[in-house]
Amino acid sequence: MKLLHKKIEQEGKVLSDTVLKVDSFLNHQVDPQLMKAIGEEFAARFRQEGITKVLTIESSGIAPGVMAAMELGTPLIFARKKKSLTLSEGLLTAEVYSFTKQETNTISVSTQYLKEGDRVLLIDDFLANGQAALGLIELVKQAGAHVAGIGIVIEKSFQEGGKLVRETGYRVESLAEIESLNDGQVTFKKGAEV
Numbered sequence: 538m539k540l541l542h543k544k545i546e547q548e549g550k551v552l553s554d555t556v557l558k559v560d561s562f563l564n565h566q567v568d569p570q571l572m573k574a575i576g577e578e579f580a581a582r583f584r585q586e587g588i589t590k591v592l593t594i595e596s597s598g599i600a601p602g603v604m605a606a607m608e609l610g611t612p613l614i615f616a617r618k619k620k621s622l623t624l625s626e627g628l629l630t631a632e633v634y635s636f637t638k639q640e641t642n643t644i645s646v647s648t649q650y651l652k653e654g655d656r657v658l659l660i661d662d663f664l665a666n667g668q669a670a671l672g673l674i675e676l677v678k679q680a681g682a683h684v685a686g687i688g689i690v691i692e693k694s695f696q697e698g699g700k701l702v703r704e705t706g707y708r709v710e711s712l713a714e715i716e717s718l719n720d721g722q723v724t725f726k727k728g729a730e731v
């Protein structure tokens with residue numbers, strides 16, 4: 538996605554050979570125009586899938602997720618990372634090891650919102666080692682719902698998540714695919730759509 542590639546080139550900060558910081562438009566400050574375009578792109582790619590819910594993880598998946606949900610005319614659900622006082626019963630849970638925070642979180646979704654028969658589009662900001670996506674897949678399965686596709690804003694293709702998640706057989710669409718962050722440089726995957 539051309540607009541996203543441009544934004545990453547202009548504003549992305551390579552923190553190490555494995556971590557890209559995009560705090561100026563996705564992970565802290567949010568660019569609403571870019572998020573709208575991202576939502577439209579996800580919706581265009583998954584419109585034929587009969588999506589009934591969009592599911593993401595708080596907090597950075599919410600902005601692209603809500604825009605995709607708006608375009609698809611569905612609700613957005615965000616899995617919570619922390620226990621909520623007002624949300625304690627009827628929870629589906631999965632364990633997710635966080636690549637950036639290096640800690641395990643129990644993510645949860647209420648059975649009130651994710652239901653048997655739902656066709657769910659999973660959205661996340663990054664795909665690194667695939668743990669977040671696999672956790673979301675687990676929640677959908679527990680609900681007896683169906684994973685209709687997985688939409689990723691930025692995939693780091695040099696990490697194992699892409700392979701792991703595609704091995705589940707679900708369709709994965711990434712709007713930017715990064716082949717390398719070596720030498721402080723962002724290199725996009727060759728042949729990837731720009």
Ligand code: 5GP
Nearest residue numbers: 556557636637663664665666667668669698
């Ligand atoms: P995974 O579960 O695929 O290993 O990692 C995905 C999660 O880790 C994403 O939800 C994202 O929040 C975070 N993440 C992974 N890699 C990066 C990165 O290079 N930059 C940022 N900002 N977040 C990342």
